[in-house]
């Protein structure tokens with residue numbers, strides 16, 4: 001699928017991987033990139049993307065991706081202008097790391113990971129991306145229905161691509177019970193949408209980045225990265241967000257690609 005002249009909605013776009021995806025889509029000639037994030041920095045980031053590509057491709061939308069009214073507003077605005085969204089990368093995500101069960105050294109009390117925090121991570125990392133993806137499929141289905149188009153067929157051009165951002169943590173990672181559960185959950189959602197959404201001409205895949213140099217890693221701290229991440233990473237360095245953005249654009253543009261892509265810089269943690 002040609003990225004040139006396509007319409008995209010990217011969440012988590014004010015920072016890290018989402019921001020890099022917007023830069024790369026604009027660089028490759030996307031017509032309209034809706035940059036979605038709850039951070040006010042989204043406005044400056046959209047300006048930066050426009051400056052770098054030399055045209056008005058990026059448009060900032062500030063809000064919380066877990067709110068369905070906000071999601072509707074974004075899609076109403078974009079589809080009002082361009083009818084359909086071709087590319088959706090719901091990249092907004094959070095980490096709230098802690099062991100699943102731990103013993104408090106002073107009191108001796110055994111504590112479980114707090115359920116309200118688990119729910120919050122699930123809202124942002126699993127439910128929201130799935131609904132932004134389904135909204136993309138729904139708007140495409142609506143457009144096709146309104147234009148008398150029935151089941152998509154291979155003789156037609158593919159109309160859309162959704163790429164979820166999983167993680168190497170989807171295979172399990174110490175201290176990441178909520179994060180790992182949500183990222184593994186995206187695999188099930190993508191595998192299902194992959195089967196359903198092609199009816200409307202939309203492809204769906206998951207990329208699993210390894211440790212990537214973005215602000216989300218701040219929660220781990222530099223010392224943890226030095227001691228525990230880099231020694232277990234074959235490349236011996238963090239992945240750059242632009243490398244993940246490049247891999248995502250490959251997944252979007254190469255129609256033969258389906259399923260999951262691991263972009264982990266050769267991360268092979270010890271078993272314990």
Ligand SMILES: NC(=O)c1ccc[n+]([C@@H]2O[C@H](COP(=O)([O-])OP(=O)(O)OC[C@H]3O[C@@H](n4cnc5c(N)ncnc54)[C@H](O)[C@@H]3O)[C@@H](O)[C@H]2O)c1
Pocket residue numbers: 011012013014015016017018036037038039063064065066090091092093094124165166167168208209210211212213214215216217
């Ligand atoms: N950096 C890594 O090592 C790594 C590895 C694997 C997967 N990922 C995934 O990549 C995605 C992007 O992460 P990143 O590394 O760029 O982190 P990041 O912290 O740089 O960016 C995340 C963005 O999401 C936004 N966001 C969070 N909650 C939101 C909400 N409710 N509504 C709207 N915006 C919200 C934040 O404001 C932030 O701009 C996440 O899904 C993350 O889980 C990151």
